Amino acid sequence: MAILARKIKVEKPKILISTPLFPPQAGGPATYSKILFEYLPGRGFEVSLAKFSSISFLPKLLSHLAYFLLVVLKSIGADIVYAQDPVSVGLPSLLAARILGKRFFLKIVGDYAWEQGVQRAGITDSLDVFSKRSEGYPLLVAVLKRVQCFVASRAERVVVPSRYLKNIVSNWGIAEERIVVIYNAAEQVKVLDSKESLRKRFSWSGPILASAGRFVPWKGFDGLLRVFPRLLESYREARLVLIGDGPDRARLESLAARLGISGKVFFTGRLPRKEALEHIQASDVFVLNSSYEGFSHQLLEVLSLSVPTVATDAGGNAEIVEDGKSGLLVPPGESGPLLEAILKVLENRRLSAKLSRCGKERAKEFGGERMLDAITKLLFS
Template sequence: MKKILITTGIFPPDIGGPATYSSILLKELPGFDYNIGVLTYGVKEQASKGLIYVVSNKWPKGIRHLVYFLKVLWLGRGADLILCVDSSFGASFISLLAALILRKKFVVRITGDYAWEQGVQRYGVKELMDEFQRKRYGIFISILRRCQNFVVCRADLVITPSNYLKNTILNWGAKKENIKVIYNAVSATEIKMFKEEARQKLNLSGRIMISAGRLVLWKGFGLLIEIVSGLKKQIPDLKLIIAGDGPERENLDKKTKDLNLENNVLLVGALPKNELAVYMRSADIFVLNTGYEGLSHQLIEAMAMGLPVITTRVGGNTEVVDNQENGILVEYNNKKQLEEAIIRLFMSDELKNKLAEKARDKAALFSRQNMISATVDLLKKYENFIIIKRP
């Protein structure tokens, strides 16, 4: 039985792509004759003896990174493969260093540009991800970039969830033959409730559009609030639900109040999956005005639930949405295009039904079974490779 150490920055009950992905692998891979262990940052309650190992988030950054490194070294001794499913510095770079020392096979899953995300959140970067790739920045971002490039260039294999990200990673110096695309597994929460039942439960009515995601600048939630203000005269009962939390929460609350939209815009915060599913069921359409997506779980989940979707022509979105076939694509932060698309859907039940039906069909391609099968096939292919001694 092959042993795999999965390293990640987050694990359930924490919410996020690496948490979801690592928990799926922990549950599914033992059925394919793999012995799995997981190392994560978190709290001691997440630990499970012999299965899930935790480095406390309470320690200062430098100390917890050192402890994480030492634990990868210790746990990785008996592993055949170290699989890092988190592209953050604290998981991917540290896991690679340990793998190099242990001379272990190392596979990393890259779901975005960590240097860009940190640049936007901490170092004043205003550019979207594509433009960020073409520009130079200060020393801190340069260090993050070098670490990120080092990880993808020294990994034995890089897994990524979209062709868009594959092309981005190629520009970081990784070899084309070492990058494999495996789409995310997305499954809509099963909810045995009709739209009207969901609305009664939530005390909602009118024409409802919903958006969800981390409340960060590049998700474009602010413009959606402005659009509601502009469309109120044409669609008096229009409502916007925004699910999620993040650094922009306070600004979005303020914008809602400044525009007197307290009865039209609901910021419901980060919700457990089953609660979010009720809000999704209550909605007529799903709108994602985002400046960047590697491959959006939330978009595919909305499609799986049969919601007509409007989203932007960026990143991996174009690998999910075929314009006018199973959704509508617009330019990021283009107010006119978004307004026109929203009006079209609210004014045409025929169009809504057509897009919703095709959306379900497309979402079915992003199943857990397909993701696990592709991952196992890849691991089987690479597990017998002899690692060449690294200089």
């Protein structure tokens, strides 16, 4: 029978961070876990890691069993287990914590059931609708919804990186007072080469638009491709650079061909972080055309590079970008406002310079110290 977790006051709490990703892998959980691993020891914690990536080479069912055993072993000496998603690492981490009587905290950065439903089960509901609806979904999606709700409901506290996600998780039936908003930190990134030298290295000329992310439906790459021919009417030398990879890549390349813009659109594939940032640094406008974002760590990185940014006001984007100051916000799924915003940045040098300057300053507001102060206070509570 599970032993209920109890709050243990110790001088130097031991925390186990269970995470699906860790550098050199890319992604928000990897970056966040790395920051905690490196900086929490300076705030009075002993920190250890349980990385799902360390056993992901195993067959699927076997890898989940192996990960559960890994978390159990690493939890024995821990006081707190802090899981970085509610399903793949969250469920085994919760079970291990309950068995061993450890405090359990959970980080949620998105709705995994919805994401899988959109990719694999043809779900067309928006996330806001999906988070409130409990019936009528395929078995896989229904199971994933139950799992993430089960894990979240049994966490001592659920940490989310935006007010938007707090609303989503509260729609699952989790009490609002148990959901804590702690904004993710932005690492201040610096590309050593200048924009001009990078463009020379890449043999780029003319206006360059960049976008990056996983090629999945809600990232809006198809909408950006459909807008691009209209941009070419004003800027014939413009190019669109798409950084990343994913299940939609073949479909997006086919769409570019049908639109007759294949020679103007460059799919870089997945790049190491430094190279991806160099491509973004060399661009004139960065576009985030997503219809859903819990909290975009990538958006913070782009702002810190002083690259003028156009983003949708979907999800947590509006909590990062101050429209007209640190970036331009447009409604998701609307091509007219998206094109208009891109043209504004390209045509108005004063506006472009303002967005660059204010974007960099805005990114600094999401500092690591503030995030670490908040998580330290929460875990010591």
